[in-house]
Amino acid sequence: MASVVEREASLQGPKDEFIIWSQVDYVDEAHVVKMAIFMKAMDMVSRVKQRTFLSHNIVNIPKDSMFPQNMKLQDEHCNAFIEHILRRRKLHPYLVKAILTTLLKILRAEPNMNDIRVPPHSRCTVVGDTHGQLSDVVYILKKQGPPSSVNLYVWNGDFVDRGPFGVEVFLIVACLKICKPNYVYLNRGNHESAKYNIAYGFFEEVRSKFEGEAGVFDLFQSCFNQLPLACRLNKDVLIVHGGLSRNPLTKIGHIRRINRNMEVPNEPYTEEEQIMQDLLWSDPCLEKGVYRNPRGVGCLFGPDMTSKFLKTNQLKTIVRSHECIEDGYMICHNDTVYTVFSASNYCGDAGNCGAFLVFSGGDGKELVWNARPLEIHTYMAPLVRVALIAEEKQKEEGKVGRGDLSEQLSILKKKLIDYVIRFHEPLEYQFTHADIESTGMVSVETWGDIMESVLHCKLPWDKIRRILIPNSQNTDQTVDYWTFLNTYSVHFEDQHGFIGNIIDRIKERVLVGCENVMSGFAKFDEDGDGSISPAEFYHVLHVHCPDLHVSKEQVDQIIRAIDKDGDGFVQFNEFSSAFAGGVGSKISTIVDNVSSSELIPVEEVASHWESRLKKQLLRMFYRQKSCLVHAFRALDESDSGLLSIKDFCRAIKALLDVERSVKIHDDTVSQLAKDMASYRDDATINYREFLSKFQVLIEEKKEGELVVRKT
Numbered sequence: 001m002a003s004v005v006e007r008e009a010s011l012q013g014p015k016d017e018f019i020i021w022s023q024v025d026y027v028d029e030a031h032v033v034k035m036a037i038f039m040k041a042m043d044m045v046s047r048v049k050q051r052t053f054l055s056h057n058i059v060n061i062p063k064d065s066m067f068p069q070n071m072k073l074q075d076e077h078c079n080a081f082i083e084h085i086l087r088r089r090k091l092h093p094y095l096v097k098a099i100l101t102t103l104l105k106i107l108r109a110e111p112n113m114n115d116i117r118v119p120p121h122s123r124c125t126v127v128g129d130t131h132g133q134l135s136d137v138v139y140i141l142k143k144q145g146p147p148s149s150v151n152l153y154v155w156n157g158d159f160v161d162r163g164p165f166g167v168e169v170f171l172i173v174a175c176l177k178i179c180k181p182n183y184v185y186l187n188r189g190n191h192e193s194a195k196y197n198i199a200y201g202f203f204e205e206v207r208s209k210f211e212g213e214a215g216v217f218d219l220f221q222s223c224f225n226q227l228p229l230a231c232r233l234n235k236d237v238l239i240v241h242g243g244l245s246r247n248p249l250t251k252i253g254h255i256r257r258i259n260r261n262m263e264v265p266n267e268p269y270t271e272e273e274q275i276m277q278d279l280l281w282s283d284p285c286l287e288k289g290v291y292r293n294p295r296g297v298g299c300l301f302g303p304d305m306t307s308k309f310l311k312t313n314q315l316k317t318i319v320r321s322h323e324c325i326e327d328g329y330m331i332c333h334n335d336t337v338y339t340v341f342s343a344s345n346y347c348g349d350a351g352n353c354g355a356f357l358v359f360s361g362g363d364g365k366e367l368v369w370n371a372r373p374l375e376i377h378t379y380m381a382p383l384v385r386v387a388l389i390a391e392e393k394q395k396e397e398g399k400v401g402r403g404d405l406s407e408q409l410s411i412l413k414k415k416l417i418d419y420v421i422r423f424h425e426p427l428e429y430q431f432t433h434a435d436i437e438s439t440g441m442v443s444v445e446t447w448g449d450i451m452e453s454v455l456h457c458k459l460p461w462d463k464i465r466r467i468l469i470p471n472s473q474n475t476d477q478t479v480d481y482w483t484f485l486n487t488y489s490v491h492f493e494d495q496h497g498f499i500g501n502i503i504d505r506i507k508e509r510v511l512v513g514c515e516n517v518m519s520g521f522a523k524f525d526e527d528g529d530g531s532i533s534p535a536e537f538y539h540v541l542h543v544h545c546p547d548l549h550v551s552k553e554q555v556d557q558i559i560r561a562i563d564k565d566g567d568g569f570v571q572f573n574e575f576s577s578a579f580a581g582g583v584g585s586k587i588s589t590i591v592d593n594v595s596s597s598e599l600i601p602v603e604e605v606a607s608h609w610e611s612r613l614k615k616q617l618l619r620m621f622y623r624q625k626s627c628l629v630h631a632f633r634a635l636d637e638s639d640s641g642l643l644s645i646k647d648f649c650r651a652i653k654a655l656l657d658v659e660r661s662v663k664i665h666d667d668t669v670s671q672l673a674k675d676m677a678s679y680r681d682d683a684t685i686n687y688r689e690f691l692s693k694f695q696v697l698i699e700e701k702k703e704g705e706l707v708v709r710k711t
């Protein structure tokens, strides 16, 4: 069922480009929802949840601070704080803690839904998603002026994630709230939630800005969990981040009774949790009724749902945010639902306007309060200097581009490639099922339909086909789906590439004349006791490959890579799996190997299913990378970057439990750790190094030659 944005996707015209962007974002969101399940599993095995949030004690503010010691902020303090940020001065952790602990106290005292009075001769500005975009917040405050009894503000959630200044944006609105608690209101967005912050960047932002400062992220989360869910203007206008509950019987009273102090529920167990999720996640749609939301959470609610809700609760208008709209705002459901989105040029590449709404209390005479915004202001916020510097830096790192179409297309292509890899298994399944005669081909139309149904997004697939499939032509009738799928793969970079190299050399020089692996083994096992000692290994290498100058330490490393049972010696089965299988490919050895009695010809390559499993695992690690980062970090309490093998395996096992597409025995997981993560002498694994080994590989065949590009 189509949401409003999706509906427009079928239209042709200049909006195409923009719609592609919002659609592609949806795919991402649905994916994060699935990842959250894993994160929950991970929290259970790690001790992270038992670590209580900071005891929110009074923070001592030094005398020379820009803030008063009692934290009773005035306009000038807020201005000084913003100025401080714009001058790129460091945010001291004590300042951050002081702001957040003060805010927390205020938020705790507020109900789930604040009733706000907009009296005559005053106005109320409603701001939508800001997502860490400092330029937009600065622009809005400059335009609308400081909050006061006649200049109210509602900030409608999604302050953090995606943009680089989530910390700053949230702290600025927090200062405004502390300064004028009765004239500034903050609503919670779906992004004010720990699991999404881990997946979408705020966690990383806090970590990089307050490295070594324990508890800053947790303190942000304590505040997020206390943010009210909605507010009401003059009893007429409901302002909420996402939308309405799927249950048509939901009343304001139900919203008031929710115990909101928790993460935004991902898999709601109670009606209360379902309402909370819907308020923060739902979107309006044009058809009557309630439908599944393509985001994977919340619902789509039709105009009939809106009118019913308004009637039951004696409301006139709903204001919500949550959707990136090209014009910054949208009015639907018979002019009763206003969407406002305030992050202009979202993520630095969406090209949308930002907007805010202004409600007026009237002038006491002709102009009266009428439950509709008096002004809708749209803008493209000029980048503030700090943001400019950040954007340039990002550009240099090749993360975000801005401007011409070809640059935008290449970003889009990158995102789509990412999805082709993530959804490889379901795509493969659908293609092979559609291809009844196993020709390896499907029609162009079927290809588009399958892409659309697996990725859950409506895009001009025929145009995209020509971007995604190398050498495809307008006139093509069919798509070679194996070539398409195999164009994009995940590459695991073996940092100890020399091991693969040496194994190749051994094959070349030592084993070349051998009849089979057994006679090769015998060459190494000089004393014939059935296992190769490090000394024997070293000796053989020294004799046959003197030019390699392999050190004793390197020999130990090679042995560690092939010594499956960890006894420090190489037995025949270990030897045969290292030298008979895929050359230099350590991961291929994780699969149960040939039994030692079988003699395998030297040249035999890894079996088909073995290499398939390898590829599948690599894709899984790749797509769950941010979950793995979270899991590893949760287990690494001292933030050393190192994990014991046991903890490392624990994280991988939790991931495998969630990702049911790959079935592997527990022992194999331990073996995997050993093979892939090359542990150090103290039997710990450097997981940062491990994670850095995953890269996307694009293979494009151009006029017969193979071009391998890493992204």
Ligand SMILES: [Mn+2]
Binding pocket: 129, 158, 189, 190, 191, 241, 321, 322, 323
């Ligand atoms: Mn949102």
